[in-house]
Amino acid sequence: MRTKDDIEKEIRTAGGDILDSEMFTRGFGQSHHFRSNVSDHSLHVTKTALRMAGMFKSVDRDALIKACLCHDIGLIGNRKYVYTTGRMCITQHPIDSAARAEQIIGELSDTEKDVILHHMYPLVLKAPHTREGVLICIADKYCALYEPFTVRSSSEKLHERLRLHVKTMA
Numbered sequence: 001m002r003t004k005d006d007i008e009k010e011i012r013t014a015g016g017d018i019l020d021s022e023m024f025t026r027g028f029g030q031s032h033h034f035r036s037n038v039s040d041h042s043l044h045v046t047k048t049a050l051r052m053a054g055m056f057k058s059v060d061r062d063a064l065i066k067a068c069l070c071h072d073i074g075l076i077g078n079r080k081y082v083y084t085t086g087r088m089c090i091t092q093h094p095i096d097s098a099a100r101a102e103q104i105i106g107e108l109s110d111t112e113k114d115v116i117l118h119h120m121y122p123l124v125l126k127a128p129h130t131r132e133g134v135l136i137c138i139a140d141k142y143c144a145l146y147e148p149f150t151v152r153s154s155s156e157k158l159h160e161r162l163r164l165h166v167k168t169m170a
């Protein structure tokens with residue numbers, strides 16, 4: 001069974017370009033789910049999805065990591081400013097997340113696209129068709145429920161272990 005260290009090393013290895021990107025760094029400054037922010041939330045979702053993925057033999061863990069890290073990156077700077085309604089935010093941010101993910105890591109695989117584009121299911125009606133896409137739907141909702149109760153210091157320790165450059169929230 002993979003340990004927490006194993007999972008965090010996997011995230012660093014597969015997601016290094018994303019973790020070090022300017023947009024992901026910016027995401028630490030945009031609040032999300034009351035006490036969290038877009039990038040901490042994305043890290044929590046990635047870790048949760050990887051833990052669940054351990055129950056299955058055939059999961060594309062690299063694709064899962066990259067797509068989970070990027071699934072909400074389209075929200076950064078757009079929520080409230082470009083997305084003027086809640087409905088628009090729900091439907092448009094996965095599309096913008098996929099476009100930004102391509103800017104950072106290049107063309108996305110079908111699995112990566114499925115994870116990012118359909119992670120809002122069932123709030124959007126199109127369901128994911130890959131196992132990885134189902135995993136993020138569960139992990140994302142789970143994290144959204146517990147993040148309002150998270151302790152900030154545990155995120156700070158995670159940042160140190162992953163060697164992240166974090167801008168604090170305004």
Ligand SMILES: [Fe+2]
Nearest residue numbers: 071072119120
């Ligand atoms: Fe989202």
Ligand SMILES: [Fe+2]
Nearest residue numbers: 041071072140
């Ligand atoms: Fe999310």
